[in-house]
Amino acid sequence: MPFIPHTEDDVKAMLNTIGVNRIDDLFDEIPGHLRIRDLNALDSGLNEMTMSRDMKERAERDGGLACFLGAGAYEHHIPAAVWQIASRGEFLTAYTPYQAEASQGTLQLLYEYQTMMAHLMGLEVSNASLYDGASALAEAVLMAVRANTAAKEPRILIAGNLHPHYRQTIEALVRPQGIHLETLPYNDKTGCLEPQLPKIENGDMVAVVIAQPNFFGGIEEVDNITDWAHQHQALVIAVVNPIAMALLKEPGAWGQRGADIVCGEGQPLGVPLASGGPYFGFLCTKMDYVRQMPGRLIGRTIDQDGKTGFSLTLQAREQHIRRAKATSNICTNQGLAVTAATIYMSLLGASGLADVAKASHANSKVLCTALTALPGIRLRFNSPYFHEFVIECPCPADSLIQALLKKNILAGLDLSVLSPELNHCLLICVTETKTSDDIHTYANAVQHALQHILTAVED
Amino acid sequence: MLIFEISAKGRRNHLQSPRHAPEASDIPAHLLRKNAPLFPEVSELQVVRHYTQLSRKNFSIDTQFYPLGSCTMKYNPRGVHQLASLEGFLQHHPLTPASHSQGYLQSAYELQQILSHITGLSAVSLTPMAGAQGEFAGVAMIRAYHLARGDTARTEFLVPDAAHGTNPATAVMCGFRIKEIPTDKHGDVDLDALRAAVGPHTAGIMLTNPSTLGVFERRISDIAQIIHEVGGLLYYDGANLNAILGKCRPGDMGFDVMHINLHKTFATPHGGGGPGSGPVAANERLKPFLPTPIVGYDGKHYKWLTEKECPQSIGRLSAFMGNAGIILRANIYARFLGREGLCRVSEYATLNANYLMARLQQAGFTLAFPDRRASHEFIITFKKEAKTLGVTAKDIAKRLLDYGVHAPTTYFPLLVPECFLIEPTETESKEELDNFVNILIMVLKEAQDSPELIKQAPHNLPVRRLDDLKAAKELDLTWRDSQ
Numbered sequence: 001m002p003f004i005p006h007t008e009d010d011v012k013a014m015l016n017t018i019g020v021n022r023i024d025d026l027f028d029e030i031p032g033h034l035r036i037r038d039l040n041a042l043d044s045g046l047n048e049m050t051m052s053r054d055m056k057e058r059a060e061r062d063g064g065l066a067c068f069l070g071a072g073a074y075e076h077h078i079p080a081a082v083w084q085i086a087s088r089g090e091f092l093t094a095y096t097p098y099q100a101e102a103s104q105g106t107l108q109l110l111y112e113y114q115t116m117m118a119h120l121m122g123l124e125v126s127n128a129s130l131y132d133g134a135s136a137l138a139e140a141v142l143m144a145v146r147a148n149t150a151a152k153e154p155r156i157l158i159a160g161n162l163h164p165h166y167r168q169t170i171e172a173l174v175r176p177q178g179i180h181l182e183t184l185p186y187n188d189k190t191g192c193l194e195p196q197l198p199k200i201e202n203g204d205m206v207a208v209v210i211a212q213p214n215f216f217g218g219i220e221e222v223d224n225i226t227d228w229a230h231q232h233q234a235l236v237i238a239v240v241n242p243i244a245m246a247l248l249k250e251p252g253a254w255g256q257r258g259a260d261i262v263c264g265e266g267q268p269l270g271v272p273l274a275s276g277g278p279y280f281g282f283l284c285t286k287m288d289y290v291r292q293m294p295g296r297l298i299g300r301t302i303d304q305d306g307k308t309g310f311s312l313t314l315q316a317r318e319q320h321i322r323r324a325k326a327t328s329n330i331c332t333n334q335g336l337a338v339t340a341a342t343i344y345m346s347l348l349g350a351s352g353l354a355d356v357a358k359a360s361h362a363n364s365k366v367l368c369t370a371l372t373a374l375p376g377i378r379l380r381f382n383s384p385y386f387h388e389f390v391i392e393c394p395c396p397a398d399s400l401i402q403a404l405l406k407k408n409i410l411a412g413l414d415l416s417v418l419s420p421e422l423n424h425c426l427l428i429c430v431t432e433t434k435t436s437d438d439i440h441t442y443a444n445a446v447q448h449a450l451q452h453i454l455t456a457v458e459d
Numbered sequence: 460m461l462i463f464e465i466s467a468k469g470r471r472n473h474l475q476s477p478r479h480a481p482e483a484s485d486i487p488a489h490l491l492r493k494n495a496p497l498f499p500e501v502s503e504l505q506v507v508r509h510y511t512q513l514s515r516k517n518f519s520i521d522t523q524f525y526p527l528g529s530c531t532m533k534y535n536p537r538g539v540h541q542l543a544s545l546e547g548f549l550q551h552h553p554l555t556p557a558s559h560s561q562g563y564l565q566s567a568y569e570l571q572q573i574l575s576h577i578t579g580l581s582a583v584s585l586t587p588m589a590g591a592q593g594e595f596a597g598v599a600m601i602r603a604y605h606l607a608r609g610d611t612a613r614t615e616f617l618v619p620d621a622a623h624g625t626n627p628a629t630a631v632m633c634g635f636r637i638k639e640i641p642t643d644k645h646g647d648v649d650l651d652a653l654r655a656a657v658g659p660h661t662a663g664i665m666l667t668n669p670s671t672l673g674v675f676e677r678r679i680s681d682i683a684q685i686i687h688e689v690g691g692l693l694y695y696d697g698a699n700l701n702a703i704l705g706k707c708r709p710g711d712m713g714f715d716v717m718h719i720n721l722h723k724t725f726a727t728p729h730g731g732g733g734p735g736s737g738p739v740a741a742n743e744r745l746k747p748f749l750p751t752p753i754v755g756y757d758g759k760h761y762k763w764l765t766e767k768e769c770p771q772s773i774g775r776l777s778a779f780m781g782n783a784g785i786i787l788r789a790n791i792y793a794r795f796l797g798r799e800g801l802c803r804v805s806e807y808a809t810l811n812a813n814y815l816m817a818r819l820q821q822a823g824f825t826l827a828f829p830d831r832r833a834s835h836e837f838i839i840t841f842k843k844e845a846k847t848l849g850v851t852a853k854d855i856a857k858r859l860l861d862y863g864v865h866a867p868t869t870y871f872p873l874l875v876p877e878c879f880l881i882e883p884t885e886t887e888s889k890e891e892l893d894n895f896v897n898i899l900i901m902v903l904k905e906a907q908d909s910p911e912l913i914k915q916a917p918h919n920l921p922v923r924r925l926d927d928l929k930a931a932k933e934l935d936l937t938w939r940d941s942q
Contacts, residue, residue, distance in 0.1 A: 031679075036711070063551065093519040094520075095530055104922055128732070172776060219490055250492055325631075328632070343510055351495065
């Protein structure tokens, strides 16, 4: 029997010990009217060989595209050692480290992760992960509401150029608690937040949410916005790409006092695209707010012999202790993805990570220059960008995407998802994984597609 | 030794990152980072050796018997892991057009169908990323249902005192007040207390069945009737679904919505604390409120259904579509087992639990509910030993680690003092269970003969008992260069 080791003799002996005749007798406390006898609407089981063929065929159908699509999930090179080590059974098949003495491996690794992530963000503390970037932002918003006691009402000002899925996620996750979400507008020319910040009174807002880079890839003037928020007693929540933070100013150094809560999607740090997950959300903050943090925290301490060890700490914030008064309902997080990220950051080091960021930036500049040299294509927003940019095409972006798909290129994201006015706009991402050949192939494919599409229109 | 402590300035892995990356001269200097983050500078071998050595300090299913109650630590098949890690799946971007995502979409759709059939509920959304998010989805759906009917008076959620901590925490996140319902001495919900608690303010109840006490809630149909009669709805916490696969279905018990822990019942690895996946299943009444995206099928092609097609949805719970890789794994696991294998899961999980319970009772251990059948797990209590020997459940748990088995869940549920919640799962052999019984007998004997040995345990692990008070008082959450 697949995955079940019992022999017939075992079963007989066990039933005998229990004192029943058949396994079915063990279900005698389930009322008869609720019992079902089988699951016969489902198929019979497959063996490993048949399943392998089937899944390989499915994987082939989904694979093979050259990826120039980012929009919150990014293709980066993942060193071989990352998942070879992360997939060791001792990491893969361990539970949450509640029995600290039997979980020192996971606990120390998480302490090292917290250290690297806090240093990368320029803040004092990191938790041990949340589900993903979008849900981490929702948790950051709830945390800000608890932490900012100066605010009169639970109002949050959110950058209008935040990833639309993040905005939708926060709405779903915080709306039931009566939190008001308002929008900080972006400039139509730059794609960045309006430099003229709105007039608000002290204590009007719990927090301001800033994305760096923003959804269009643009780099925000974070210092001004941070200082403005702090002047009005609002906290600053930064949503950042962790790879970009090897190149761009870290949130802890924004403005006079630095961002208060930093969160985002950890996937770029060694986690594959994998249809959207499992990824992991990160969340860092200042020491002052540590008791308002959601999720697990690992602390370094000593054992009864004075030897260094690690354990879950400040558990009184969590649901298994505090129940209805917990800071969040989160229990299971994304431990394995964090394991991979920790190994990834260790292998690359600070300079390797900076090289990934710089190469991604440089490659995106090359493609952008090639594309905007084509007739009819212009750069939609004129701000500096990290590794994503928006082009405006002379045709609906979707027709370009379809044309490039025929050449096995995933061209980018059609921005009509954001707003119908942006239906000629394409959000393109280039990372360090692309060679100059890849970039030229893309630019040539766009050139041919445009000729074809525009001729067809003229006909 | 921390990875930072084996670091040496200037050591680099040039193989791992691009060479000759030019400076970003077009970005204004005031927006650039000035100081590099403090990361270790180590060789590839140092990284591999460091984390391999750390891994060896973990207990895991692959290396130890792991009877952690309520967590379903069953074998995580290697074939599942390998097939979900095929290159085509790993390199697939979540926003790829559906035309080039049919392999994944088909797998997700099939899992929706399988879960719908197993639970007796009509529709499934796979997007919640863990059990607690599945709970959030379900309770938020109940909230949305009442509000859609203009029923704004329903501000209370009922939660039994035996429930997981996530249940009350979730209901609070959804904006509800909690009313706790007591348990009777047989481990069932106290129906009189329930009747007294319900009313026009009742939005719903969250229940686990079999409950966290390891017994089947026999009067579940009465509970459903009491809640439905006052206009409330029932949420099923799927933590213990492993116990009833193919034997009975939450939909038939009267539940309106539930979540399923794929990382428990469907054998996806726990990864040292995640990722999990907590799909939510609903009946016709709550189906319109399911979180998006959901996978649809028109008979030819699979496609994403979003807020356009599902306007009443509670919305999106993650940036993309949940823990897709875990969803793939659950699909493969379910299709490996098929209809026969899925029924066997609950049969052998229940057989193992009842066998272990019978053996421990015969050996003189105290059962919390001796007159009840175990589900896939059961509770023993060391209340007597705590009184007579001064040895607690925690002491015994720590001593078990010395003998190379992971401890069962301790001090949960909170109702039973000095308890172990023991869940062997179906993938453990009789020999392994017998070995566990022998170890427990030995530890109990040690507790009688030399209680100090037990109170000081563990003795054979990388560290001994940790100073948790110091950890919380003198917070050391990140390593600093000065240390």
